[in-house]
Amino acid sequence: MTPTDIPFTRLLRVETRKLFDTRSGLILAVSAIGLALAAVVARGLTSEPRWFTLAGTAAIPLGTLLPVLAILTVTSEWRHRTALTTFALEPRRGRVLAAKCLPPLTATVAGCVLALLAALPMTAVAAAVHGVEATWTVAPAQVLGWIATMVLLTGQGLGMGLVLLNAPAAIVICLAGTALWSAVARLGDMGAILADWLDLNRTTNPLMNGGFTGDAALRLAVSVFVWIVVPMAAGMLRISRKEIG
Amino acid sequence: MIEFHCVSKTYKGVKALDEVSFTVEAGSVTGFLGPNGAGKSTALRVLTGLSRPTSGSATVFGLPYAELVCPGRRVGTLLDAGALHPGRSGREVLTLGAMMLGLPRSRVGESLELVGLTGKESRRAVGGYSLGMRQRLGIAHALLGRPEALVLDEPANGLDPQGIQWMRGLLRSLADSGCAVLLSSHLLHEVEQVADQIVMIGRGRVLARGSVAELARGGGLERTFLELTAQADRSAA
Numbered sequence: 001m002t003p004t005d006i007p008f009t010r011l012l013r014v015e016t017r018k019l020f021d022t023r024s025g026l027i028l029a030v031s032a033i034g035l036a037l038a039a040v041v042a043r044g045l046t047s048e049p050r051w052f053t054l055a056g057t058a059a060i061p062l063g064t065l066l067p068v069l070a071i072l073t074v075t076s077e078w079r080h081r082t083a084l085t086t087f088a089l090e091p092r093r094g095r096v097l098a099a100k101c102l103p104p105l106t107a108t109v110a111g112c113v114l115a116l117l118a119a120l121p122m123t124a125v126a127a128a129v130h131g132v133e134a135t136w137t138v139a140p141a142q143v144l145g146w147i148a149t150m151v152l153l154t155g156q157g158l159g160m161g162l163v164l165l166n167a168p169a170a171i172v173i174c175l176a177g178t179a180l181w182s183a184v185a186r187l188g189d190m191g192a193i194l195a196d197w198l199d200l201n202r203t204t205n206p207l208m209n210g211g212f213t214g215d216a217a218l219r220l221a222v223s224v225f226v227w228i229v230v231p232m233a234a235g236m237l238r239i240s241r242k243e244i245g
Numbered sequence: 246m247i248e249f250h251c252v253s254k255t256y257k258g259v260k261a262l263d264e265v266s267f268t269v270e271a272g273s274v275t276g277f278l279g280p281n282g283a284g285k286s287t288a289l290r291v292l293t294g295l296s297r298p299t300s301g302s303a304t305v306f307g308l309p310y311a312e313l314v315c316p317g318r319r320v321g322t323l324l325d326a327g328a329l330h331p332g333r334s335g336r337e338v339l340t341l342g343a344m345m346l347g348l349p350r351s352r353v354g355e356s357l358e359l360v361g362l363t364g365k366e367s368r369r370a371v372g373g374y375s376l377g378m379r380q381r382l383g384i385a386h387a388l389l390g391r392p393e394a395l396v397l398d399e400p401a402n403g404l405d406p407q408g409i410q411w412m413r414g415l416l417r418s419l420a421d422s423g424c425a426v427l428l429s430s431h432l433l434h435e436v437e438q439v440a441d442q443i444v445m446i447g448r449g450r451v452l453a454r455g456s457v458a459e460l461a462r463g464g465g466l467e468r469t470f471l472e473l474t475a476q477a478d479r480s481a482a
Binding site: 002003004005006010011013014017018021022023024025076080081082083084085087088089090091092243244245 | 293
Protein backbone atom coordinates (compact mmCIF):
# COMPACT_ATOMS: atom_id res chain seq x y z
CA MET A 1 0.00 0.00 0.00
CA THR A 2 1.40 3.38 -0.98
CA PRO A 3 1.41 5.73 1.97
CA THR A 4 -0.43 9.01 1.62
CA ASP A 5 0.47 12.41 2.96
CA ILE A 6 -0.26 13.22 6.60
CA PRO A 7 -3.36 15.46 6.52
CA PHE A 8 -3.25 18.61 8.64
CA THR A 9 -6.29 17.51 10.66
CA ARG A 10 -4.31 14.48 11.79
CA LEU A 11 -1.41 16.62 12.97
CA LEU A 12 -3.93 18.76 14.79
CA ARG A 13 -5.40 15.72 16.57
CA VAL A 14 -1.95 14.47 17.56
CA GLU A 15 -0.83 17.85 18.88
CA THR A 16 -4.09 18.32 20.79
CA ARG A 17 -3.64 14.93 22.38
CA LYS A 18 -0.08 15.83 23.40
CA LEU A 19 -1.50 18.73 25.42
CA PHE A 20 -3.31 16.40 27.78
CA ASP A 21 -1.49 13.07 27.71
CA THR A 22 1.04 13.87 30.44
CA ARG A 23 0.38 14.53 34.10
CA SER A 24 1.70 18.10 33.87
CA GLY A 25 -0.52 18.92 30.88
CA LEU A 26 -3.54 17.41 32.55
CA ILE A 27 -2.92 19.27 35.82
CA LEU A 28 -2.60 22.53 33.94
CA ALA A 29 -5.81 21.98 31.97
CA VAL A 30 -7.81 20.87 35.01
CA SER A 31 -6.47 23.80 37.06
CA ALA A 32 -7.37 26.28 34.32
CA ILE A 33 -10.96 25.01 34.18
CA GLY A 34 -11.26 24.65 37.96
CA LEU A 35 -9.86 28.09 38.74
CA ALA A 36 -11.93 29.76 36.00
CA LEU A 37 -15.11 28.29 37.52
CA ALA A 38 -13.96 29.15 41.03
CA ALA A 39 -13.30 32.74 39.99
CA VAL A 40 -16.81 33.08 38.56
CA VAL A 41 -18.36 31.60 41.70
CA ALA A 42 -16.23 33.73 44.04
CA ARG A 43 -17.16 36.91 42.18
CA GLY A 44 -20.83 35.92 42.31
CA LEU A 45 -20.63 35.58 46.08
CA THR A 46 -18.97 38.91 46.65
CA SER A 47 -20.13 41.43 44.06
CA GLU A 48 -23.26 42.64 42.31
CA PRO A 49 -24.92 40.07 40.05
CA ARG A 50 -23.65 41.36 36.71
CA TRP A 51 -23.29 38.53 34.22
CA PHE A 52 -20.30 39.89 32.31
CA THR A 53 -18.46 40.97 35.46
CA LEU A 54 -18.77 37.45 36.82
CA ALA A 55 -17.60 35.85 33.57
CA GLY A 56 -14.78 38.37 33.20
CA THR A 57 -13.26 37.35 36.51
CA ALA A 58 -12.21 34.10 34.87
CA ALA A 59 -9.76 36.17 32.83
CA ILE A 60 -7.34 36.14 35.75
CA PRO A 61 -6.77 32.35 35.89
CA LEU A 62 -7.29 31.85 32.16
CA GLY A 63 -5.02 34.72 31.20
CA THR A 64 -2.29 33.28 33.40
CA LEU A 65 -2.56 29.54 32.77
CA LEU A 66 -3.45 29.41 29.06
CA PRO A 67 -0.35 31.34 27.94
CA VAL A 68 1.65 28.91 30.08
CA LEU A 69 -0.08 25.99 28.36
CA ALA A 70 0.76 27.62 25.01
CA ILE A 71 4.40 28.03 26.01
CA LEU A 72 4.71 24.43 27.18
CA THR A 73 3.12 23.16 23.95
CA VAL A 74 5.72 24.78 21.75
CA THR A 75 8.75 24.28 24.00
CA SER A 76 8.35 20.76 25.39
CA GLU A 77 9.62 19.01 22.24
CA TRP A 78 12.95 20.79 22.69
CA ARG A 79 13.25 20.17 26.38
CA HIS A 80 12.68 16.45 25.97
CA ARG A 81 14.23 16.32 22.50
CA THR A 82 11.16 14.57 21.12
CA ALA A 83 11.50 16.97 18.18
CA LEU A 84 13.78 14.26 16.75
CA THR A 85 10.85 11.88 16.45
CA THR A 86 8.20 14.43 15.55
CA PHE A 87 10.14 16.01 12.70
CA ALA A 88 11.31 12.64 11.44
CA LEU A 89 7.65 11.65 11.03
CA GLU A 90 6.68 15.01 9.49
CA PRO A 91 9.69 16.80 8.00
CA ARG A 92 7.59 19.81 6.98
CA ARG A 93 8.18 21.55 10.28
CA GLY A 94 5.93 24.53 9.61
CA ARG A 95 2.88 22.24 9.46
CA VAL A 96 3.75 20.70 12.83
CA LEU A 97 4.24 24.13 14.40
CA ALA A 98 0.93 25.38 13.00
CA ALA A 99 -0.75 22.29 14.43
CA LYS A 100 0.83 23.10 17.81
CA CYS A 101 -0.40 26.71 17.80
CA LEU A 102 -4.07 26.08 17.08
CA PRO A 103 -5.12 23.95 20.10
CA PRO A 104 -4.11 26.50 22.78
CA LEU A 105 -5.90 29.27 20.84
CA THR A 106 -9.02 27.12 20.53
CA ALA A 107 -8.77 26.21 24.22
CA THR A 108 -8.71 29.93 25.04
CA VAL A 109 -11.94 30.61 23.16
CA ALA A 110 -13.48 27.52 24.79
CA GLY A 111 -12.35 28.72 28.24
CA CYS A 112 -14.00 32.10 27.68
CA VAL A 113 -17.23 30.48 26.48
CA LEU A 114 -17.17 28.19 29.51
CA ALA A 115 -16.80 31.19 31.83
CA LEU A 116 -19.68 32.99 30.11
CA LEU A 117 -21.89 29.90 30.45
CA ALA A 118 -20.92 29.28 34.08
CA ALA A 119 -21.67 32.91 34.88
CA LEU A 120 -25.31 32.49 33.72
CA PRO A 121 -26.60 30.33 36.60
CA MET A 122 -24.19 31.98 39.04
CA THR A 123 -25.58 35.43 38.23
CA ALA A 124 -29.14 34.19 38.73
CA VAL A 125 -28.23 32.50 42.02
CA ALA A 126 -26.33 35.56 43.26
CA ALA A 127 -29.27 37.84 42.38
CA ALA A 128 -31.68 35.57 44.24
CA VAL A 129 -29.44 35.25 47.28
CA HIS A 130 -28.74 38.97 47.56
CA GLY A 131 -32.33 39.83 46.63
CA VAL A 132 -31.33 42.28 43.91
CA GLU A 133 -31.97 42.53 40.20
CA ALA A 134 -29.39 40.81 37.99
CA THR A 135 -27.74 42.75 35.17
CA TRP A 136 -27.65 40.72 31.97
CA THR A 137 -26.98 43.38 29.38
CA VAL A 138 -23.59 43.68 27.79
CA ALA A 139 -22.50 44.98 24.41
CA PRO A 140 -21.65 42.04 22.13
CA ALA A 141 -18.55 43.96 21.01
CA GLN A 142 -17.34 43.97 24.58
CA VAL A 143 -17.68 40.19 24.87
CA LEU A 144 -15.87 39.70 21.59
CA GLY A 145 -13.20 42.19 22.64
CA TRP A 146 -12.66 40.25 25.84
CA ILE A 147 -12.31 36.94 24.00
CA ALA A 148 -9.94 38.58 21.50
CA THR A 149 -7.80 39.89 24.35
CA MET A 150 -7.54 36.44 25.88
CA VAL A 151 -6.63 34.95 22.51
CA LEU A 152 -3.91 37.58 22.09
CA LEU A 153 -2.43 36.75 25.51
CA THR A 154 -2.26 33.09 24.52
CA GLY A 155 -0.76 34.19 21.21
CA GLN A 156 1.95 36.04 23.08
CA GLY A 157 2.72 32.82 24.95
CA LEU A 158 3.07 30.98 21.63
CA GLY A 159 5.28 33.72 20.21
CA MET A 160 7.59 33.86 23.22
CA GLY A 161 7.74 30.06 23.43
CA LEU A 162 8.57 29.69 19.74
CA VAL A 163 11.25 32.34 19.68
CA LEU A 164 12.95 31.36 22.95
CA LEU A 165 12.30 27.58 22.93
CA ASN A 166 12.78 27.79 26.66
CA ALA A 167 9.71 27.51 28.88
CA PRO A 168 10.94 29.28 32.05
CA ALA A 169 12.24 32.32 30.13
CA ALA A 170 9.05 32.61 28.08
CA ILE A 171 6.82 32.23 31.16
CA VAL A 172 8.73 34.93 33.03
CA ILE A 173 8.42 37.37 30.12
CA CYS A 174 4.70 36.72 29.69
CA LEU A 175 3.75 36.80 33.37
CA ALA A 176 6.12 39.48 34.60
CA GLY A 177 5.12 41.75 31.71
CA THR A 178 2.36 43.54 33.60
CA ALA A 179 4.60 44.43 36.54
CA LEU A 180 7.48 45.45 34.28
CA TRP A 181 5.34 47.72 32.12
CA SER A 182 3.84 49.52 35.09
CA ALA A 183 7.42 50.25 36.18
CA VAL A 184 8.39 51.39 32.67
CA ALA A 185 5.32 53.63 32.47
CA ARG A 186 6.58 55.52 35.50
CA LEU A 187 9.94 56.27 33.88
CA GLY A 188 8.98 59.70 32.63
CA ASP A 189 7.29 60.65 29.34
CA MET A 190 9.28 58.25 27.20
CA GLY A 191 8.40 55.35 29.47
CA ALA A 192 4.73 56.27 29.38
CA ILE A 193 4.73 56.45 25.59
CA LEU A 194 6.48 53.10 25.31
CA ALA A 195 3.96 51.48 27.66
CA ASP A 196 1.04 52.99 25.75
CA TRP A 197 2.26 51.52 22.49
CA LEU A 198 3.90 48.28 23.53
CA ASP A 199 2.22 46.96 26.67
CA LEU A 200 -0.32 44.40 25.43
CA ASN A 201 -2.29 44.75 28.67
CA ARG A 202 -2.76 48.45 27.98
CA THR A 203 -3.30 48.28 24.23
CA THR A 204 -5.97 45.58 24.59
CA ASN A 205 -7.91 47.59 27.21
CA PRO A 206 -9.99 49.50 24.63
CA LEU A 207 -11.11 46.13 23.20
CA MET A 208 -12.81 45.28 26.48
CA ASN A 209 -13.89 48.69 27.66
CA GLY A 210 -15.29 50.03 24.41
CA GLY A 211 -13.81 53.20 22.93
CA PHE A 212 -11.86 51.27 20.32
CA THR A 213 -10.77 54.16 18.11
CA GLY A 214 -8.41 54.37 15.16
CA ASP A 215 -5.61 55.44 17.46
CA ALA A 216 -6.28 52.53 19.80
CA ALA A 217 -6.32 50.13 16.83
CA LEU A 218 -2.92 51.40 15.73
CA ARG A 219 -1.45 50.94 19.19
CA LEU A 220 -2.91 47.46 19.40
CA ALA A 221 -1.51 46.59 15.98
CA VAL A 222 1.97 47.79 16.95
CA SER A 223 2.03 45.82 20.21
CA VAL A 224 0.62 42.69 18.55
CA PHE A 225 3.25 42.97 15.84
CA VAL A 226 6.08 43.33 18.35
CA TRP A 227 4.97 40.69 20.86
CA ILE A 228 3.17 38.14 18.72
CA VAL A 229 3.77 38.43 14.98
CA VAL A 230 7.53 39.04 15.01
CA PRO A 231 8.41 36.40 17.65
CA MET A 232 6.15 33.80 16.03
CA ALA A 233 7.61 34.44 12.58
CA ALA A 234 11.19 34.53 13.86
CA GLY A 235 10.66 31.38 15.91
CA MET A 236 9.11 29.45 13.03
CA LEU A 237 11.86 30.54 10.66
CA ARG A 238 14.53 29.55 13.15
CA ILE A 239 12.97 26.16 13.81
CA SER A 240 12.51 25.42 10.12
CA ARG A 241 16.25 25.96 9.55
CA LYS A 242 17.49 24.56 12.83
CA GLU A 243 19.54 21.44 13.22
CA ILE A 244 17.41 19.02 15.19
CA GLY A 245 19.53 17.07 17.63
CA MET B 246 17.98 1.86 -0.98
CA ILE B 247 19.85 4.11 1.43
CA GLU B 248 22.60 6.13 -0.24
CA PHE B 249 25.12 8.68 0.95
CA HIS B 250 26.72 10.64 -1.89
CA CYS B 251 29.82 12.58 -0.78
CA VAL B 252 28.11 13.99 2.30
CA SER B 253 30.14 16.66 4.10
CA LYS B 254 29.04 18.61 7.10
CA THR B 255 30.99 21.41 8.69
CA TYR B 256 29.68 22.36 12.07
CA LYS B 257 31.09 25.42 13.84
CA GLY B 258 34.28 25.21 11.82
CA VAL B 259 34.77 21.49 12.50
CA LYS B 260 34.39 18.92 9.74
CA ALA B 261 31.90 16.52 11.31
CA LEU B 262 31.48 14.60 8.05
CA ASP B 263 34.00 14.52 5.26
CA GLU B 264 32.83 13.18 1.88
CA VAL B 265 30.91 10.25 3.33
CA SER B 266 29.69 7.84 0.64
CA PHE B 267 28.17 4.39 1.03
CA THR B 268 25.00 2.51 0.25
CA VAL B 269 22.76 0.10 2.11
CA GLU B 270 21.06 -2.49 -0.08
CA ALA B 271 17.58 -3.89 0.39
CA GLY B 272 17.66 -7.14 2.30
CA SER B 273 20.91 -6.41 4.07
CA VAL B 274 22.11 -5.18 7.43
CA THR B 275 24.84 -2.56 7.37
CA GLY B 276 26.73 -1.83 10.55
CA PHE B 277 27.86 1.78 10.83
CA LEU B 278 30.82 1.46 13.12
CA GLY B 279 32.99 4.09 14.70
CA PRO B 280 34.17 5.48 18.01
CA ASN B 281 32.09 8.06 19.88
CA GLY B 282 32.16 11.41 18.15
CA ALA B 283 33.13 9.92 14.78
CA GLY B 284 30.09 11.43 13.06
CA LYS B 285 27.66 8.51 13.06
CA SER B 286 24.73 10.39 14.61
CA THR B 287 25.40 13.43 12.42
CA ALA B 288 25.30 11.23 9.32
CA LEU B 289 22.02 9.63 10.38
CA ARG B 290 20.47 13.04 11.10
CA VAL B 291 21.52 14.29 7.69
CA LEU B 292 19.96 11.15 6.21
CA THR B 293 16.63 11.75 7.96
CA GLY B 294 16.43 15.44 7.04
CA LEU B 295 16.97 16.72 10.58
CA SER B 296 20.32 18.25 9.73
CA ARG B 297 21.43 19.81 6.45
CA PRO B 298 24.65 18.69 4.81
CA THR B 299 27.16 21.36 3.82
CA SER B 300 27.60 19.49 0.55
CA GLY B 301 26.61 16.17 -0.94
CA SER B 302 23.29 14.43 -0.45
CA ALA B 303 21.73 11.45 1.23
CA THR B 304 18.74 9.64 -0.24
CA VAL B 305 16.34 6.86 0.62
CA PHE B 306 14.58 5.11 -2.27
CA GLY B 307 16.27 7.65 -4.54
CA LEU B 308 14.82 10.72 -2.82
CA PRO B 309 15.91 12.94 0.05
CA TYR B 310 14.09 11.61 3.13
CA ALA B 311 12.12 14.84 3.63
CA GLU B 312 10.70 14.57 0.12
CA LEU B 313 9.21 11.11 0.65
CA VAL B 314 5.45 10.94 1.07
CA CYS B 315 4.85 10.17 4.75
CA PRO B 316 8.47 9.07 5.30
CA GLY B 317 7.69 7.48 8.67
CA ARG B 318 5.69 4.78 6.89
CA ARG B 319 8.57 3.81 4.63
CA VAL B 320 11.61 4.42 6.82
CA GLY B 321 11.61 3.43 10.48
CA THR B 322 13.92 5.56 12.59
CA LEU B 323 15.33 5.37 16.09
CA LEU B 324 17.69 8.31 16.46
CA ASP B 325 17.97 8.60 20.23
CA ALA B 326 16.31 6.21 22.63
CA GLY B 327 16.61 8.81 25.39
CA ALA B 328 14.59 11.44 23.53
CA LEU B 329 11.23 10.74 25.16
CA HIS B 330 8.84 12.80 27.26
CA PRO B 331 9.29 11.20 30.71
CA GLY B 332 5.64 11.71 31.60
CA ARG B 333 4.20 9.70 28.71
CA SER B 334 3.61 5.98 28.94
CA GLY B 335 5.30 3.71 26.42
CA ARG B 336 1.90 2.84 24.97
CA GLU B 337 1.07 6.53 24.60
CA VAL B 338 4.33 7.19 22.73
CA LEU B 339 3.41 4.46 20.24
CA THR B 340 -0.21 5.62 20.07
CA LEU B 341 0.94 9.11 19.05
CA GLY B 342 3.22 7.58 16.41
CA ALA B 343 0.46 5.36 15.05
CA MET B 344 -1.99 8.29 14.95
CA MET B 345 0.49 10.46 13.11
CA LEU B 346 1.19 7.76 10.52
CA GLY B 347 -2.50 6.95 10.10
CA LEU B 348 -2.10 3.37 11.30
CA PRO B 349 -4.73 1.31 13.09
CA ARG B 350 -4.36 1.28 16.88
CA SER B 351 -3.86 -2.46 16.74
CA ARG B 352 -0.31 -1.73 15.52
CA VAL B 353 0.52 -0.38 18.98
CA GLY B 354 -0.10 -3.72 20.69
CA GLU B 355 1.55 -5.66 17.88
CA SER B 356 4.69 -3.52 18.04
CA LEU B 357 4.86 -3.80 21.83
CA GLU B 358 4.61 -7.56 21.53
CA LEU B 359 7.28 -7.63 18.85
CA VAL B 360 9.82 -5.96 21.14
CA GLY B 361 8.79 -7.85 24.25
CA LEU B 362 7.34 -5.03 26.35
CA THR B 363 4.49 -6.31 28.54
CA GLY B 364 1.12 -4.60 28.85
CA LYS B 365 1.96 -3.55 32.38
CA GLU B 366 5.32 -2.08 31.36
CA SER B 367 3.74 -0.23 28.46
CA ARG B 368 1.35 1.60 30.76
CA ARG B 369 4.15 2.97 32.93
CA ALA B 370 5.65 6.41 32.36
CA VAL B 371 8.84 6.12 30.29
CA GLY B 372 10.64 8.31 32.85
CA GLY B 373 10.97 5.11 34.89
CA TYR B 374 12.21 2.93 32.02
CA SER B 375 15.70 1.49 31.92
CA LEU B 376 17.80 2.34 28.86
CA GLY B 377 17.19 -1.17 27.56
CA MET B 378 13.41 -0.69 27.78
CA ARG B 379 13.70 2.67 26.04
CA GLN B 380 15.62 0.99 23.23
CA ARG B 381 12.91 -1.64 22.87
CA LEU B 382 10.25 1.08 22.82
CA GLY B 383 12.24 3.03 20.24
CA ILE B 384 12.55 -0.05 18.02
CA ALA B 385 8.80 -0.67 18.41
CA HIS B 386 8.21 2.93 17.31
CA ALA B 387 10.48 2.51 14.31
CA LEU B 388 8.62 -0.64 13.26
CA LEU B 389 5.08 0.79 13.60
CA GLY B 390 4.59 1.45 9.90
CA ARG B 391 6.17 -1.84 8.72
CA PRO B 392 8.95 0.13 7.01
CA GLU B 393 11.06 -1.01 4.06
CA ALA B 394 14.13 0.67 5.51
CA LEU B 395 15.30 0.97 9.08
CA VAL B 396 17.73 3.52 10.54
CA LEU B 397 18.81 2.85 14.12
CA ASP B 398 21.33 4.93 16.06
CA GLU B 399 23.09 2.89 18.76
CA PRO B 400 20.10 0.59 19.33
CA ALA B 401 22.14 -1.92 21.32
CA ASN B 402 23.23 0.64 23.91
CA GLY B 403 21.87 -0.41 27.27
CA LEU B 404 20.53 -3.74 26.08
CA ASP B 405 21.61 -6.75 28.13
CA PRO B 406 23.26 -9.71 26.35
CA GLN B 407 19.90 -11.42 25.86
CA GLY B 408 18.52 -8.17 24.49
CA ILE B 409 21.37 -7.88 22.01
CA GLN B 410 20.81 -11.43 20.89
CA TRP B 411 17.09 -10.75 20.50
CA MET B 412 17.82 -7.63 18.44
CA ARG B 413 20.19 -9.54 16.17
CA GLY B 414 17.45 -12.06 15.44
CA LEU B 415 14.91 -9.33 14.81
CA LEU B 416 17.13 -7.34 12.44
CA ARG B 417 18.17 -10.49 10.62
CA SER B 418 14.58 -11.52 9.99
CA LEU B 419 13.64 -7.98 8.87
CA ALA B 420 16.54 -7.93 6.41
CA ASP B 421 15.62 -11.40 5.18
CA SER B 422 12.15 -10.10 4.40
CA GLY B 423 13.70 -7.36 2.22
CA CYS B 424 14.23 -4.48 4.61
CA ALA B 425 17.36 -2.32 4.32
CA VAL B 426 18.78 -1.97 7.82
CA LEU B 427 21.37 0.61 8.84
CA LEU B 428 22.46 0.49 12.46
CA SER B 429 25.23 2.40 14.14
CA SER B 430 27.36 1.29 17.03
CA HIS B 431 30.60 2.15 18.70
CA LEU B 432 31.05 -1.43 19.82
CA LEU B 433 32.28 -3.93 17.29
CA HIS B 434 30.81 -7.04 18.87
CA GLU B 435 27.31 -5.52 18.73
CA VAL B 436 27.34 -5.40 14.96
CA GLU B 437 29.77 -7.99 13.68
CA GLN B 438 27.45 -10.94 14.15
CA VAL B 439 24.41 -9.38 12.54
CA ALA B 440 25.85 -7.10 9.86
CA ASP B 441 26.40 -8.23 6.27
CA GLN B 442 28.30 -5.08 5.45
CA ILE B 443 30.32 -2.81 7.66
CA VAL B 444 31.12 0.85 7.15
CA MET B 445 33.85 2.09 9.49
CA ILE B 446 33.93 5.78 10.22
CA GLY B 447 36.40 7.89 12.19
CA ARG B 448 36.74 11.66 12.45
CA GLY B 449 33.97 12.10 9.91
CA ARG B 450 35.61 10.00 7.19
CA VAL B 451 34.73 6.56 5.92
CA LEU B 452 37.82 4.52 6.81
CA ALA B 453 36.79 1.21 5.34
CA ARG B 454 33.74 -0.55 4.02
CA GLY B 455 33.01 -4.04 2.90
CA SER B 456 31.65 -7.35 4.05
CA VAL B 457 32.55 -8.62 7.48
CA ALA B 458 34.76 -11.29 5.86
CA GLU B 459 36.65 -8.74 3.76
CA LEU B 460 37.35 -6.45 6.68
CA ALA B 461 38.31 -9.32 8.96
CA ARG B 462 41.27 -10.29 6.72
CA GLY B 463 44.67 -9.78 8.26
CA GLY B 464 44.13 -10.29 11.95
CA GLY B 465 40.40 -9.95 12.45
CA LEU B 466 37.79 -7.24 12.39
CA GLU B 467 38.71 -5.78 15.74
CA ARG B 468 42.31 -5.22 14.72
CA THR B 469 41.26 -3.58 11.45
CA PHE B 470 38.90 -1.31 13.37
CA LEU B 471 41.47 -0.28 15.97
CA GLU B 472 44.24 0.25 13.44
CA LEU B 473 42.08 2.37 11.18
CA THR B 474 40.68 4.54 13.95
CA ALA B 475 44.18 5.02 15.38
CA GLN B 476 45.41 6.06 11.92
CA ALA B 477 42.57 8.53 11.54
CA ASP B 478 43.36 10.00 14.95
CA ARG B 479 47.06 10.35 14.06
CA SER B 480 46.41 12.01 10.73
CA ALA B 481 43.98 14.42 12.37
CA ALA B 482 46.39 15.32 15.16
